[in-house]
Amino acid sequence: MATAAPTAAGFQDCRNIWVQTLEQLAEADPRIVAVVNDSVGSSKLNSFQKKFPDRIINVGIAEQVMVGVGAGLANGGRIPFVSAASCFLTGRALEQVKADITYANFNVKLVGQSSGIAYGELGATHHSIEDFAWLRPLTNLTVIVPADAWETAEAVKWAANHEGPVYLRLSRMPVPDLTIPNRAFRPGKAEVVRQGDDLTLVACGTTVHLAAQVADRLKADGISARVLNFSTINPLDEDALHAAAATGAIVTVEEASVRGGLGGAVAEFTAAYRPVPVERVGFPGFLPTGSTDWLFKEYGLSPEGIAVAAHRALARKG
Structure with a gap:
């Protein structure tokens, strides 16, 4: 059972929480080690x-080697946390993640830092919006996208104690703490952020607090919107999706490509089992260079944009 959620109202950089938690775990467990690709600073591992x-x-700028070293350490009984910018960890080293880690089922914890479009102005080469689509087919890889500081700490603790490969997707974009009483971190289970019966907003990571804001706005219009935090992308909580489809319409919200990401996964499920209107809010493909804030607004990842998608989904309920 997880501890109580923090009550601070400010936004937090979850990378700070990840390394604080890792250091606490490493104090108690000498098997825990870190592996990086010349990314000590960007991984916030200076104090570690x-x-x-x-x-x-x-290992320097050699991501394939980095993942291979992680596999070797796991094979030797260590618990390696392999940390790098998610665009390079999942792009350059995808074959090693597939063959060396997941196919071998080694106990490696992959930590994708500065995910999504956190590198904004650096453009498409540094955007990490395809990682869900690349990693979801690796069936024994648990993919976790924490939504706030509390969930980040719980995810790191769980990953350290879980026997098997894990991918933690962390952003450098500060997010607020979610106000949810009696929280418990349960991988593979969606978390109810808001109750509602007219439609369901399914979000993950940095977009969950935006979906919660939209639900509060819709409530003022007499629309009851359920909000689910799908912090686990693989495996998906199919029971929660069945219940979401029962509301008659779904909007997915993610800082990722809707092609193969959370939106794609939800669309696959509903098409197969519970056909309902699904509106996907996210990114359609390669993005232009621009600030993170601008890109979010330009592609509808804002309370206003998500609300528009919600009204489209409601109009399609028939």
Whole structure:
């Protein structure tokens, strides 16, 4: 059972929480090590390196090698947290993730940092919006996208204790704490953020708090919108999706490509089992260069844009 959620109203960089949690775990478990690709700073592992100088391996800008080293460490009984920018970890090293980690079912924890479009102005080469589509088919890889600081800490703890490969998708974009009483982190289970019966907003990661804002706005218009935090992308909570389809319409919201991402996964499920209108809010493909804030607004990842998608879905209920 997880501890109580924090009550602070401010936004937090979840990378700070991830490394604080990792250090606490490493103090208690000498098997925990970190592997990076010249990304100590961007992974926020500077203090970890000072505390555990013999338990961090920097392979330089060689992501395939980094993942292979992680596999070797796991095979030797260590618990490696392999941390790098998610665009490079899942793009350059995808074959090693597939063959060395998931096919071998090694106990490696992959940590994709600065995911989605957190690198905004650096453009499509640094956007990491395809990672869900690449990793979802790797059936034994648990894919977790924490929505706030509390969930980040719980996900890191769970990953350290779970026997098997895990991908944690972390953003450098600060997010607020979700106000949900009696929270419990349950991988593979969606979390109810708002109750509602007219339609369901299915969100993950940095977009969950936006979906919650939309539900509050719709309530003022007499629309009851359920909000689900799908922090686990693989495996999907199919029971929650059955219940979501029962509301008659679904809107998916993600900082990722809707092709093969959360939106694609929900559309696959509803098409096969519970056909209902599904509106997908996310990115259609390669994106132009621009600030993170601009890209979010341009592609409808805002309370206003999500609300428009919700009204489209409601209009299609028939």
